[in-house]
Amino acid sequence: MRRTSIEHEFVEYVPSELAEGILYVSIPYATAVHRCACGCGNKVVTPITPADWQLLFDGDTVSLAPSIGNWGFPCRSHYWIKRDVVRWSDAWSDEQVAAGRQRDDRGREAYFAQREGTKAGLAASVSRPVRHRLNRLRRWLGL
Numbered sequence: 001m002r003r004t005s006i007e008h009e010f011v012e013y014v015p016s017e018l019a020e021g022i023l024y025v026s027i028p029y030a031t032a033v034h035r036c037a038c039g040c041g042n043k044v045v046t047p048i049t050p051a052d053w054q055l056l057f058d059g060d061t062v063s064l065a066p067s068i069g070n071w072g073f074p075c076r077s078h079y080w081i082k083r084d085v086v087r088w089s090d091a092w093s094d095e096q097v098a099a100g101r102q103r104d105d106r107g108r109e110a111y112f113a114q115r116e117g118t119k120a121g122l123a124a125s126v127s128r129p130v131r132h133r134l135n136r137l138r139r140w141l142g143l
């Protein structure tokens, strides 16, 4: 069942068993994790970086931007988390997903290029602190 609200919980480590309806937020690992809001049970990992998702904590509720599009899951659910409320969006077509991915990639490249002060490719330009954080995240996720 599609949920319309989500509670947030600040944690250092995300528990191995994720409860439904909780957005776990780890500031030390700059990551938020939750189970898909459609109820399918899939684990959704949203890294918090300038090029991925941004988290806003207003002192009471949290928001994530941009929207969460679970195109890799059979449910293909698409929603926003705004002030602990789940706002459902339309599922995207394959074309829309592809266009969105291209946009994301361009945004990421621009971000890293700007950060490095170079037009070098993404792989070459990931800075050490970001790589360190990504490696920590991978270890933490057991990848």
Ligand SMILES: [Zn+2]
Binding pocket: 036, 037, 038, 039, 040, 041, 042, 070, 073, 075, 076, 077
């Ligand atoms: Zn789902």
